Structures are given as C-alpha cells and as structure tokens.
Amino acid sequence: MHARNESEPARMKKRTTVERTSDRELAVTRTFDAPARIVFEAWTTPELFMQWWVPKSLGMVLRSCEMDVRVGGKYRLVFGEDASSTDAFFGTYVEVKPYSRLAWTNDEGGEGGPVTTVTFDEKDGKTLLVMRELYPSKEALDAAGTGAAEAMGETFEQLDQLLVTLGAGRS
Amino acid sequence: MVQYAHPRFDASFAALSDATRRGVLEQLGRADASITELADKFHMTLTGMKKHVGVLEQAGLVTTEKVGRVRTCKLGRRRLEDEAAWIQRYHQLWDARFDALDKVIEDLKRKEKTDARKKRE
Numbered sequence: 001m002h003a004r005n006e007s008e009p010a011r012m013k014k015r016t017t018v019e020r021t022s023d024r025e026l027a028v029t030r031t032f033d034a035p036a037r038i039v040f041e042a043w044t045t046p047e048l049f050m051q052w053w054v055p056k057s058l059g060m061v062l063r064s065c066e067m068d069v070r071v072g073g074k075y076r077l078v079f080g081e082d083a084s085s086t087d088a089f090f091g092t093y094v095e096v097k098p099y100s101r102l103a104w105t106n107d108e109g110g111e112g113g114p115v116t117t118v119t120f121d122e123k124d125g126k127t128l129l130v131m132r133e134l135y136p137s138k139e140a141l142d143a144a145g146t147g148a149a150e151a152m153g154e155t156f157e158q159l160d161q162l163l164v165t166l167g168a169g170r171s
Numbered sequence: 172m173v174q175y176a177h178p179r180f181d182a183s184f185a186a187l188s189d190a191t192r193r194g195v196l197e198q199l200g201r202a203d204a205s206i207t208e209l210a211d212k213f214h215m216t217l218t219g220m221k222k223h224v225g226v227l228e229q230a231g232l233v234t235t236e237k238v239g240r241v242r243t244c245k246l247g248r249r250r251l252e253d254e255a256a257w258i259q260r261y262h263q264l265w266d267a268r269f270d271a272l273d274k275v276i277e278d279l280k281r282k283e284k285t286d287a288r289k290k291r292e
Contacts, residue, residue: 016262016265016266016269017262018258018261018262018265020258026258026261028261028262028265030265030269032269032272032273032276033273033276034276034279034280038276038279038280038283039272039276041279042272042275042276042279048275048279051271051274051275052268052269052271052272052274052275053268053271055267055268055270055271056271131265
C-alpha cells in the first residue's frame with residue numbers, strides 16, 4: 001500500500017479533467033511541469049504540435065499542419081493514410097496573446113462549430129492549461145456529442161456485443 | 172481541430188489488446204471483484220492490477236466503487252448515446268494528447284538547458 005501512497009499524489013497533479021461547464025461549453029484542464037512560454041510554444045509551432053496532437057497510440061496520421069498564429073491567421077490540419085482519404089480541419093485564430101491565451105474557430109463543419117479557447121496560467125514554474133470549447137448553442141454541443149457517438153457506433157458495436165456476452169453469464 | 176469524432180480516436184482497443192485485461196473482463200463477467208481479489212487471481216501486485224483496472228475504467232469497460240477500504244470492480248455499462256461515455260472518450264483523447272505533450276515539453280526544457288550551458292561555456 002505504500003507504493004500507492006507515493007504514486008497517487010504524483011499522478012493526481014497531472015490528471016486531465018473534462019467537464020461540461022455549461023449547456024454550451026466543455027472544459028479540459030491539465031497542469032504541465034514547465035513555464036507557460038514553453039507550453040505555448042508547443043501549441044503554436046507546427047513541427048512541435050504535430051508531435052503531440054495525434055499521439056502514436058491513437059493510430060492516426062497527421063499529414064500536414066499549417067498554422068499562421070496571429071489574429072485573423074488560418075490553420076489547417078490534414079489527416080489520412082494517403083491523398084485519397086484525407087480529412088481536413090481548419091479555422092481562424094481569433095485571439096493570440098503570447099504565452100497566455102489562444103483562441104480559434106473550428107470551421108470544417110460549417111456553422112455551429114465551436115470556438116476553442118486555451119489559457120496558459122503559470123505559477124511556480126508550472127502551467128495550468130484550460131481548454132474550452134464553446135458551442136453556439138446547447139443543440140450544437142449535443143449534436144457534436146451525438147455525431148461523435150454515431151461515428152463510433154460501428155466500431156463499438158462489436159465491443160458492446162462482447163460486453164453483453166460477458167454480462168449474460170451473470171444474470 | 173476537434174476530431175474526437177474519428178472512430179480511431181479511442182483507447183478501448185488498447186484496453187482490450189492486453190491478455191490480462193481481457194481476463195479481468197471475463198472474470199468480472201462472472202462476478203464483481205475487489206482489486207485485491209483480481210490481483211491474487213492474476214498473480215499480480217496491487218499496483219499492477221490497479222493500472223490494468225484504470226485502463227479498463229478509462230475505456231468505460233469497467234466501473235469501480237470504493238466502500239470503506241475496498242474498491243470493488245464491475246463491468247461498465249457502456250452506452251454509446253450516453254453523454255458520460257462521450258465525455259469519457261473525449262477525456263481519453265485529451266489524456267493521450269497531453270501525455271504526448273508532456274514529452275514534447277520535456278524535450279524543449281532539456282534543449283533550453285543545453286543551450287544555456289553552451290552559452291556559458
């Protein structure tokens with residue numbers, strides 16, 4: 001039990017939290033062990049951003065990443081195995097305050113896309129990062145959730161069946 | 172830049188890729204069990220089993236409840252239309268991203284230190 005007492009506080013500090021903060025907003029928070037300028041750099045430099053936005057464990061390929069990080073500047077991310085099956089995500093930076101605040105629109109879905117705001121709050125050499133996604137309406141956020149669930153549907157059907165099978169043994 | 176809707180963005184397959192974790196799911200399909208019981212059954216340390224259960228819990232495959240000093244695990248009821256499940260997947264995505272971001276940040280810090288040392292020399 002000692003091992004647990006030692007490891008838990010260390011893990012707690014780094015824990016990612018996700019909260020639906022209102023009908024229209026989701027917030028993700030995490031503390032990073034570095035000054036804000038370094039964390040900010042990792043969010044605004046394409047070659048660094050590409051190293052973490054699509055972690056290898058998720059098995060996706062980020063083919064390209066362009067960022068013009070200034071108010072009114074555009075970004076564009078292209079995913080896909082090859083040129084014939086690509087997905088693009090794009091939008092415009094609406095707020096850029098070096099080392100403390102970034103905001104951009106998400107325009108790939110047309111109207112109803114969220115505005116993403118990231119704040120970097122440095123304290124004692126560590127940075128508390130809060131990322132908020134604000135949707136234009138409750139319906140838009142609900143739809144994003146439903147859309148995500150539907151996209152997952154096929155993938156998870158088998159998993160659900162497995163769970164039903166496993167659960168059936170008990171009742 | 173949202174992309175959590177992509178089907179491949181999910182840690183559930185990672186959760187199921189491990190023989191011990193599949194065994195734990197099978198075991199919990201038969202009966203709820205404490206972490207200690209699972210650790211005994213699979214000849215593992217408590218810490219090791221806690222990690223496996225944590226992965227399954229993150230994937231929404233298992234839920235745990237602590238009563239007194241005992242944490243009991245049971246099969247999770249994943250419902251795709253369930254907002255909680257959606258939030259959980261969203262959480263997984265960001266957790267994985269931020270773990271990767273930690274590494275990038277460590278590299279940057281190391282590089283800064285090296286550069287500072289070079290300047291002094």
